[in-house]
Amino acid sequence: MGHRAAIVGAGHTRFGVLDAGPRELLRTATRAAFESVDRGVEGREVGELFLTTIGFGGWQIGNVAAVLAEETGVVGVPTSRIENACASGGFGLRAAVRSVESGAADLALVVGLEKMTDLASPRRRYWLGVSGDTEWERAAGLTFAGVYGLIASRYLAEHGVGREALAEVAVKNHANGARNPNAQFQKVVARETVLGAPRVADPLGLYDCCPVSDGAAAVLVARAELARKYTDSPVYIDGVGAGSDHLAVQERPELTRFAASRRAADEALRSAGVDRSAISFLEVHDCFTIAELLAIEDLGFAAPGEAARLTLEGATRPDGRLPVNPDGGLKAKGHPIGATGVSQAYEAFLQLRGAAGPRQIPGAALALLHNVGGAGATAAVTICSGG
């Protein structure tokens, strides 16, 4: 169906427990994105800005998009915050595509950011909880690990699958993270370590949960026709899709499928005119190991229950037939909430230019990026292709 926009530059901080504050994280990711543009770019070429963050900890909850304009050196241009919890980044990409498609800007900047680790544990739980349903879940004491633990229990029971399938997601993503210099965890873990770790929310153990992370990621999105002004190797955005669901999981007809992901994927693939069989790799929202299995199924790459088998067979490893999360995913790379969706686009930018180094997927040509808000209440999907 043609290209809708082009990523012409991308930057990324390390994800992890960082000394840098939120302004420094924004600045570092943005500068890296500018510096990555092959033929160079001036700040004044950027016509619109999008900041995706939940403003974790409350350092600057309101009007924080103005901070991005300051740190980018383009004070004056339109700047907006898009917030859909952990899916903020994916929705920010979508907004940037519309900005350049509408002609409002020739070049838009999307930066995702979160600074999470400088809060003590009770405040951190509060700020994590506010992305899930407040009235029926958070106020009743249900954490995200608790919600995903319920979902995982149901999945394992429904499909007669053991915890090994979950563990294999962690093992694979840790192995991938070990090849990503920006990942929070750059170490391999053994399946026994994962299975033997303390339980967080049964059946999920410590290694089934993504960490709490600081970090930022930035991408420069140009009008498709202008891509080659900036680089000979643009990465195109060919399709975007989004969906929603009831905020509280109790309102949904089934626990083990996220309708929002399904709808977002269908829309994105249809708008790109792309078949699932053509996709080279997936970046999915594995906030918990169970979430990666759900994603593979909801996105239409496996029947219900089949993602567990695919994973145990090794099909989702970098050398498998459907690589998933080559950058380590949320599990090993880390999950600075508002940054995650933008970080997925950063990985697509590297992989589809053949610039992913030791974690390069040979011949990667089409990527599907999948970003989820809360426990599936919002989802965004982006289809990217190499230039």
Added chain:
Amino acid sequence: MGHRAAIVGAGHTRFGVLDAGPRELLRTATRAAFESVDRGVEGREVGELFLTTIGFGGWQIGNVAAVLAEETGVVGVPTSRIENACASGGFGLRAAVRSVESGAADLALVVGLEKMTDLASPRRRYWLGVSGDTEWERAAGLTFAGVYGLIASRYLAEHGVGREALAEVAVKNHANGARNPNAQFQKVVARETVLGAPRVADPLGLYDCCPVSDGAAAVLVARAELARKYTDSPVYIDGVGAGSDHLAVQERPELTRFAASRRAADEALRSAGVDRSAISFLEVHDCFTIAELLAIEDLGFAAPGEAARLTLEGATRPDGRLPVNPDGGLKAKGHPIGATGVSQAYEAFLQLRGAAGPRQIPGAALALLHNVGGAGATAAVTICSGG
């Protein structure tokens, strides 16, 4: 330049100290918008949702756009939160225009919401403060009234104007609010009452400040070509514009002009192909009386210092040559933060259809809506015309 989108329905709750919680406010405004559509509309015709709120008080800070999908009965469709502090609503309108222009949706719903009055005063100050600069202003104890007090002091000194000009803004907007059944304050006040009221932040007194308010407003934005499917009297959106500025006022070259408003107005008028002389009335962001004077000047309707004279002459009254805030403005109508920009579009919907009742501006044909975030760090302007 042609119509970019059409408002085909609009709804509004009363603004004020309300018993209703945030979900009920959302639902009430949305239902009213649906019921206002002359030829009727089904929920399933809505293709995308935008919720504009700062999530005051933290009832549901993250992923709150999913609540809008639930309350609108269209769970499944893309829903996003756009947050730019007090300018959220204006940026939400702009996002809805892009949604229908891009063909993603035929009909989009924008709902602005805030529930502010159920917090005790210290928490309320915190939640108001988070929309201004945190590092240099809020953390140092500077409130919004404090910032606007500094700006007002400077304005009065620069232009040799007395507090009477500020007071006249309050008197006029209270008189307008008295004709608006949704206004928080529906009573006229005398200039002596305004001038004699307790000082809040010199030179601003109690009547120079907008109140703390609960409320919601909703508009249905259709593709321009589809407008007449819904009504014979659509209100078109012909131009949108936005701008940004340094978050902290100390970083700006001058205190008494908001560059973001200037840029937003220039872009909106240019994109609409409309001359200032053709504008029938303004809806401006009068969070404090001084802000209305700045707005009239920044938007290009008066030279620096001249807005005070225009106001004292009565030019901005409903029967003057440039009516400003016929609905009572933030000052008298109330200012539920995320709802304000959408509420301005509601007023345009009434006025430009000749349906504003006792506050109707005769012959109103073109409206300029102006929405500011924080003390001018973000601004959005929308140009509307009658069908």
